[in-house]
Amino acid sequence: MEKMTLENRFYNPSELARMLYDEKITGLDYVTHQSEEQTRDFKEYCARRAVPENEESSGNYLNHLLREEERSHTEGLD
Known part of the structure; x- marks a missing residue:
């Protein structure tokens, strides 16, 4: 399937x-089109990791991010 080009x-x-989920965009698009932050x-x-900004x-x-979220939830249960 051809990927969309996001504005x-x-x-x-x-x-x-x-x-x-529908495979219309890449993970890189997902990360870089949510917010400036x-x-x-x-x-x-x-x-910090000296890696390229790629897929x-x-x-x-x-x-x-998922590991950080899991960690914060686990710490909240303690």
Whole structure:
């Protein structure tokens, strides 16, 4: 399936999640079109690890966010 080309703007996270699920966009699009803050965080994540801003690193970044969220939930239960 051919991927969509997103406009140079930020999208609603639910809309992006649907497009990602439907394989209309890449993980990199998902990460860099949610908000200015998330885009900046992703760029900093890549810079700290000296990795390119690409599909692989966007997947690693999303996994990192999930681990952080799980950690915060677990700490909240203690």
